[in-house]
Amino acid sequence: MSGDGRCEGLLVVRCQLGERAAFQELVQIWHAPLWRYVRGMVGSPHLADDLAQDAWVAVVRGLTRLRQPERFAPWLFTIARRTVADHLRQAYQASVTSVQEADAVVDDPLSGVLTTMQVEAGLNGLPPLEREVLILFHLEDLSLATCAEVLGVPPGTVKSRLHRARHMLRSVLAERGYGHE
Amino acid sequence: MSEQNPAAHRDVPDELERALAAEVSLGARLRHVAVGLAGGCTAALIAVLWATEPHPLPTRTQAAFAGLIAIGLAWAAVAGWVLTRRRPLFARDRVLGARLALVAAVVTGVAGTALTAARASTAEALATALAGLTLVAAAGLLLVRANSRRRELLRLRDALRREAS
Numbered sequence: 001m002s003g004d005g006r007c008e009g010l011l012v013v014r015c016q017l018g019e020r021a022a023f024q025e026l027v028q029i030w031h032a033p034l035w036r037y038v039r040g041m042v043g044s045p046h047l048a049d050d051l052a053q054d055a056w057v058a059v060v061r062g063l064t065r066l067r068q069p070e071r072f073a074p075w076l077f078t079i080a081r082r083t084v085a086d087h088l089r090q091a092y093q094a095s096v097t098s099v100q101e102a103d104a105v106v107d108d109p110l111s112g113v114l115t116t117m118q119v120e121a122g123l124n125g126l127p128p129l130e131r132e133v134l135i136l137f138h139l140e141d142l143s144l145a146t147c148a149e150v151l152g153v154p155p156g157t158v159k160s161r162l163h164r165a166r167h168m169l170r171s172v173l174a175e176r177g178y179g180h181e
Numbered sequence: 182m183s184e185q186n187p188a189a190h191r192d193v194p195d196e197l198e199r200a201l202a203a204e205v206s207l208g209a210r211l212r213h214v215a216v217g218l219a220g221g222c223t224a225a226l227i228a229v230l231w232a233t234e235p236h237p238l239p240t241r242t243q244a245a246f247a248g249l250i251a252i253g254l255a256w257a258a259v260a261g262w263v264l265t266r267r268r269p270l271f272a273r274d275r276v277l278g279a280r281l282a283l284v285a286a287v288v289t290g291v292a293g294t295a296l297t298a299a300r301a302s303t304a305e306a307l308a309t310a311l312a313g314l315t316l317v318a319a320a321g322l323l324l325v326r327a328n329s330r331r332r333e334l335l336r337l338r339d340a341l342r343r344e345a346s
Contacts, residue, residue, distance in 0.1 A: 010341040017334050018271030023205050024198070031193045053197050060204045064269045069337075 012069035027056060030073075033140050034080050040123050040135040041084045055083040074149040077136065081150060088128065118173060125172035130165035137162055207277075210268050214278040217260025218285040224253030225316075229293040229309055233300040272331040279324035286320040289313065 011029070014022035034055060039048035058079050066075055119138045123131050136147045137158075148155040203209065231238070231246045238246070264270060270278050290313020297309040 007345060010338065010345060013334055013338045013341060016272055017331065017338065018207070018273035020202075020205055020207070023201060027193050027197070027201060031197070049194060049197075053194075053200055056197060056201055057204055060201060061267060061269060064271060 008072050009070035012063070012066065012072045015063055016066070016069070023060065030076060031056075034076060037077060037080055037135050037140060038084055040120070040139065041128065041132060042087065043124055047087075051083050051087055052080070055080045058083065071149075073142065074146045077140070077142070077146075077150040078152075081132070119169065122169045122172040122176070125176075126165060126168050129161060130168055133158060133161045134165045134169065204268075205271075207274060210264070210270055210274050211277060211281070213260045213263045213268060214270075214281055217257045217264070218282060220253040220256025220260065222253075222285050222289040224250045224257065225289050226293060226296070227253065229296050233297050233305065235300065272327070272334050275327035276324070276331055279320065279327040283317065283320040283324055286313070286316040290317050 011022055011026050015026055031052065035048055035052045038051045038055070039045055042048055042051060055076075059076060062079065066072065119134050123134065126134070133147060133151065136142045136150060137144070142150065144155045144158050147158045151158060151161075153161075227246055227249050231243070231250075264278075290310070294306060294310040294313055298306040
């Protein structure tokens with residue numbers, strides 16, 4: 001287990017034991033990343049506040065069932081993702097589309113050059129699936145394996161989705177005059 | 182970076198803190214345990230009272246008893262649903278809840294057996310005692326499992342603390 005995983009695991013175990021102070025600590029640490037993910041997905045800060053709260057309530061209710069405390073981060077984002085998907089389904093009255101993608105590993109020359117600012121600047125011009133993978137990978141710094149776990153797809157699918165998202169982002173940024181070409 | 186900084190340093194809103202404090206409150210969870218136990222135990226005692234009546238009860242009394250038993254069981258079912266779906270018990274809560282259940286089972290078993298012994302035959306008293314013992318055994322098993330889970334988590338917590346330091 002990595003150092004981060006150990007600290008994360010320790011906090012989760014303290015919560016599972018019922019130490020109320022540990023819950024506050026857990027929320028202090030993870031609220032900003034969770035909120036940023038949700039905000040990136042829905043666009044509105046106020047809506048992000050509501051959805052983040054819904055996600056936290058679901059986390060508290062499900063925490064006793066988390067058997068691998070060190071896997072808290074992917075579990076948290078999976079819950080946040082479900083909360084956002086439920087909201088989008090209700091808002092647009094359309095189910096989240098499942099896109100069949102090739103599992104091919106794609107070499108992507110853009111992978112190292114996107115800055116946080118560029119990702120955030122172009123996010124709202126992307127469809128939900130591409131937006132989501134960029135947020136998780138670039139803004140939340142989750143590994144490919146963790147992104148795959150959160151998104152419920154193989155790592156190869158995450159790579160191809162990331163590849164497509166970066167190209168779409170580049171087009172969006174170019175249209176907006178960021179000169180990223 | 183104008184949009185990133187507010188998100189990165191975003192404090193936990195007061196409203197969220199309040200909502201989560203209510204959500205993890207020990208009192209709220211144990212209240213549901215108490216309500217479920219009260220409903221279930223009351224239903225059991227009324228059932229014993231009804232079953233040991235020496236003479237047939239008037240229809241209205243039977244209806245009243247049946248209604249009270251149904252209400253008690255409904256409260257037990259609601260509490261069970263809340264505790265499994267909406268407010269699951271954390272390890273310490275489970276130990277406290279299981280202790281409460283053991284006390285309630287013992288009281289119900291003893292009261293039911295005493296009631297039957299005073300009003301019905303020995304065979305019926307034995308049957309009630311057996312039912313009481315089953316309840317106590319179930320509550321005891323819950324307590325053993327709750328203690329075991331808590332000890333397991335405590336060991337894990339201590340091991341993670343040692344590794345972290």
